[in-house]
Amino acid sequence: MFELSLLAPEERIEALGEALDALDALSVSVEDADAHTESEQALFGEPGLPPPKEGWQRSRVLALFAAEPAASEAARLLQAQDFFEGCRVLGVHEVPEQDWVRLTQSQFAPVEITPAFWIVPTWHEPPAQAAQVIRLDPGLAFGTGTHPTTRMCLRWIAGHGMGGQRVLDYGCGSGILAIGAAKFGARGVDAVDIDEAAVRSTQDNAQANGVVLQAGLPELASGRYDTVLANILATPLKVLAPLLCSHVAPGGALVLAGILERQADELKAAYASGCELEVVDSQEGWVLMSARFPAAVPERVSG
Incomplete structure (x- = not known):
């Protein structure tokens, strides 16, 4: 050339x-x-x-x-x-x-989320200490585990566990967060995106990782979820505030990423009517924000 x-x-x-x-x-x-x-x-x-x-x-x-x-x-x-x-x-x-394929592959090494949880491209062997692994190769959809926002979301999933939960990944990209939730025990995972290529990528990546989830366009999301994850960007997150809050079940968690440190107060204000967001993690100028919704109050039985 x-x-x-x-x-x-x-x-x-x-x-x-x-x-x-x-x-x-x-x-x-x-x-x-x-x-x-x-x-x-x-x-x-x-x-x-x-x-x-x-x-x-x-x-x-x-x-x-x-x-x-x-x-x-x-x-x-x-x-x-x-x-x-x-x-x-x-x-x-x-x-x-040059061997362009090998050169490109060499740029994507396994990514550590926690000492026991790793994102590993298919051409690498998992590290010996990896008890939990997501197999994911770089592709067209956003989310390979290399970006701080993705790593923080996965770290949150690993730290909180998803055992038996119903989970929504809104703006799923490659499906990495949905797959992570399934790997950590979620019983039902819906992954949605406005991009049909992202939906296909999520379906393919889920199959490659041996997990079961539903992927589709945003109308797939229905009802309330124990955990709602959205790793997008600050502006669409602000617009989506009423919708995302409406999908969180009583006692459930909302987890937002794609937010720069300087945008945290804007997000708190945008979600103030629905929940109280707090910064729970930060990395390289980005923050992870989360809110826990109040549990449902049991109805009193008169008599």
Whole structure:
């Protein structure tokens, strides 16, 4: 394979990306051209959302092509376009052949949730101390156990146990939380997501892990649950407050993640009419929030 390297200002990134796609680039990536210098810029967004900008003030655009003539022809054609103004071709060079599958797999090692509970890709052997394991490979749906929000939710599940409980995983992604609940003894697990690809991923991952659960679109959720889990993001969590609270059974627990530390007070306010949220865990700038709903009061029998 051959890599075409370009230097471009932020406002040209989108046009270059579209043009390179039309020129049959195998992949296109954007890097900070000033990385590891005093001019380096931080560029980030919340998980599941696009970054706040298309690129950096000075971006390096890297496009892979199957052959050198295709990469060189792309460079020639791009330089003739009006939108290439302010851009520069840095060069075309050969990329050494690598075992890309093995290289990708090497980036995903087993993830420790607790000393006895691990998330393990299928190409790894579980650690000797792992008494409980979820087998999960990286895929299209969010939730491989590597993100702090997922780890905190799983740690909560492991710490509280789900024995005999009815559990709802709202916004299930890969289904990892639903699978974790089933592994820790839940008697009935519903996993829902607005993305049909996530529903399919959850079904496949549940089967691979030998657990039984129901996965579907949000209308699958019905009635009340002993535990309601939602690892999404702060904004949709605020919108969903009445719905999620309505699904928690008396004496049940609501567990929310996808929340930055600075957003905790916003979430407390959004849920104040339904429950009293508290921060119960934190990791790398993210927090896990939970509320325990009051148990039902037995009716008095007159006579």
